[in-house]
Amino acid sequence: MDSESLESGAEAVTSDMEKLSVSATDPLTNQFATLNDVCPELASLQDLAIRGSWRSVIDKVARARALSLLQNPHDHLTYLAYNVLALTKLRRFNEASAELDSMEDLNSSHYKYETYPKIYPNRSGSMVPFCIRWIHALIPIKLGQRQEGIDRLYSLLDFVREKLKEKEMNGLGVSLDVWRKREVFVMNSIIGNHLSNKEFSIALNLIKDLLSRDSSDATLISKLGYIQMQIGDLEGAKTSFNQIEGLMKEGKSNGSLSETELKNLVNRNKALVYLVGKDYVSAVREYEVCIERDHTDVVATNNKALCLMYLRDLSDSIKVLENALERVPTVALNETLVVNLCSMYELAYVNHSDVKKTLSNWIARVAPDDFDATCTRT
Template identity: 25%
Template sequence: MSEINTTEFLNTNTIFTSERSTDISSDYHRDAWIPSENTRLILRTIATSTPGTCLPDRINLTMPGLTLQGDMVDTTKEASIHYLGDDENIHRNVLTSSDVTQDERGLRNLIQAGCYRAAVNLSGRLLAVYGQGYGKINYPSKHTPHSLQLWFTRLSLLAKLRQIDILKAESQSFDNLDKPDIYFIFYPELYGTRHGSMASFSFRLLLAEIPSYYGKYKDAIDNLYHILSITNKMIDNLNLNLTEDGNSTAKFTTNEKQDAIKLWSGRRSRILISIINCSLLTKNFILAIEVLDDLLNLSEWNNEQIDIIKSAIGRVHLFLGDVLSAEKKFTFKNDKHDTLNVRELIDRGLMAVAQNAFQEAFNCFKAASIIEPTNIMLINNMAVCLLYNGQLKTAVQLLETNVTRNPIKFLQEPVLLNMCTLYELHTTHCKQSKLHLLRQMNRYKGDATDISCLKLT
């Protein structure tokens, strides 16, 4: 049975708006990065040499390629044919990589439709155009912002699909995105003297986090602190009226400088949240609280954001079983459920869970679900509370009702796993109930769901 959800609060979307909304007149600040000394020397040599005459050794090149030959299969389709028969396949109506335009727009359409495996397949076709297809690892090829964005998308999808072996193998070629050929100045014939890195900040963050997907949490945290140290240096440089890389005196306006500092301060906060998430995965709750305190002490938060961060600290204290410390961090207007917002109701519910007061917890989650009726986490937590209160049948009915009412929204892995676990607790003859869920998945969902959540083996 899935546990009460206590980690959703660490989603950066609850704190930040998109950095694209930051009013910066060019990509100069978004592309900025401080290369290592070795990379800096190579780039300086390229910048002062005749184009095409300075070719770095292979060790200084980024040479990625696909390790997956052929396409990923639609496991939901395969399972439905296996368990329900070929006739069920006529109800399968999802996009494949061949059903969309063979470009970035097609990739976006697949992702929006929840067809992540098909999107991985299309990304492979698009990367092959850059000479980075199957079997091309360790073969030199040119990089562009577009090719690197394709790689970021592909690796993000592999992470979401938990295709760990492929993710690990295909990400290693990028190391920490510091090779000279990741910078614009490496290609003067294409970009002239354009400043900065072709790789997005989000790509750097993803690569830093990837070791955590295969259990190397310390490596991930070390990677994130390395990015944090560079980011802090760039903010320091801006405050000293230098460019982000510290190479020259800044020539931008005061407003542009402040916008740049705001951009990089926001990115610094995203790094800290990644460190917190990795700390929680490795159950290093003390580090998580320390970094959350650092995050809280940054000066850029409004009152709502401060409450969100305090709530996060309180929830980590609940992980530790320290209800008193958690209560000090949580902010409640009063004790009446009908006047608390969703976050406050969830916090109160989690406190009740920590005290084994499952009926009180259920009441809090139910009050929150009235405000946000499509919040999957709340419905899931309500079902768990019902189970602990001995109301197994009611817990099953709650989840089934929501799946029937809105299958596209509620046919999610945590819900499916909990439903199948409840079915097993309810009766030994539960296979038909599981097959009914498979039938709904086949008809309403894309190809991203891990079929093992149905526990059909």
């Protein structure tokens, strides 16, 4: 059970639905009042995705295709994006790959507005949703073909940077912001992959590259600190964490985090330093500050429970996680947290199989479709 496993993955870059949903900068959306005006039944499709009803998303896509509800090229691409995302969420990676392969070349003229001047007068550029491009890079990694996936991620980064240059030349402010966020998102994906393979020097160089352009990104500085801790540079990590605290006090953070999120990030970073020194009591105190400030902080909740376990207070550590699942199930229902809770059950109870079975039955009732139920090890 890794006390940093949730922490290191807590950097909120871009949610699945932010990557997929129709952007306000898309030329299609500017003239329509609702999502359903953009694409048939798009509002209900997006609602299903937000609720994690991925099987229903797949059914809805199949129904729309069978009934020929999709008339325009962008209709087909939008539904394909939701279908591929749903298949990926459900870990049906081979099916997602086959769906993407049906598109062949993502940069083909078939997917450009100007190819259909009667349908899209005075429009140009690609109509391929960014979500499709990102999953196209992700799928090989999920299928065990890491090098191909890494190559695709770097190609996607090049694509995003070309778009950034175009937007900068044309002075398109709002659209420029969208592509900057996508650049950071793709770089975070690349960094995460290198980190998972313990390629720390590459990850450090990428993070420093990003920070050279925006030294006030608290999330990135935290990630730098986490890597420094993993390679044994505790003093470097402390310097990075102190930099974030300085940004908070001076009000110079780049605004990607709310005031509460930034304060909790500072406290969690302090707790990690205490954890490395095995000062679990002080770490618990920092996590409690976070939870009091924001009871939905699942990272602080999970790590507080682990600290209590290290202090041999299994009863309270279990209560912390059970209370979180009861109080904020939509937030706390996280595979890492559930794995930790089940491990604590195994340590605390002789009849742990029965207790885990009760938890598993509850998860089956409330979890979204993509939750990995095998994490309960029942």
